[in-house]
Amino acid sequence: MAKKKVKKEDIALDDPWLRGADVKHEELAAELSFLKTGHDPVAARSIIEYFHERMSNGLSYDKNILHDLMAHVFAGIVAGKSADQAFGLKLVRGGYERPDTIERDVPAAASVMLLMRKKKTWEQAIGETADRFFPDENSERTVERAYAKYREELETCTDEQLRETIGPD
Structure with missing residues (x-):
């Protein structure tokens, strides 16, 4: 079964992160900063969804932020983190103080x-x-x-x- 090509005008997503047109470099950089400085699965998921939607629909995306994201992820994986941990989706066991x-x-x-x-x-x-x-x-x-x-x-x-x-x- 052939995959149906989604046209730019067919994307009707409410989230500006996924639409991407409203997302500025500074906003992406801020999300990446949250992802890099601590466990923020919402920021991690937002930035991953942004790149996924933009790439899978043939839309432009911020290549500099993608480069910074992947450099961070690769460094984490090389340091022994799982991919989920490196992307900020899961915590590194014992690497944080839980409130309880x-x-x-x-x-x-x-x-x-x-x-x-x-x-x-x-x-x-x-x-x-x-x-x-x-x-x-x-x-x-x-x-x-x-x-x-x-x-x-x-x-x-x-x-x-x-x-x-x-x-x-």
């Missing part, structure tokens, strides 16, 4: 400390904490990292303060 990690990690670290004060071994404290906070995951390494990160701050806490930090069972 403090709320998750501090109580876990407090639990390890309290268990060790109760004469549990390191392995027991890590295992029991992982089972309590992450029952459906193999998360002992997460608990170990949390404890390493917050140990010094929690050492001065009383047992009661640690229990308050841990929260209800």
Whole structure:
């Protein structure tokens, strides 16, 4: 089956990114900057859709921005990222601070400390904490990292303060 050629006048898309006529070099550069400086899957998707629609419909596109985008993506892939990570569509595992990690990690670290004060071994404290906070995951390494990160701050806490930090069972 032959692919039907889409004419420029047949494109009736509401998004100016996809129409492209209204998109200025500066706007594309700003989207690329968002993509390069952090995880912004909306910016990544916008710029990818812009180039896809423009190219697949035979319309002109900003070759300088495309060059900058591909140089960034290739550098990411060479550095070991997946294509999705290099394009900014997926996060690099462990390469960012999630907002919930403090709320998750501090109580876990407090639990390890309290268990060790109760004469549990390191392995027991890590295992029991992982089972309590992450029952459906193999998360002992997460608990170990949390404890390493917050140990010094929690050492001065009383047992009661640690229990308050841990929260209800």
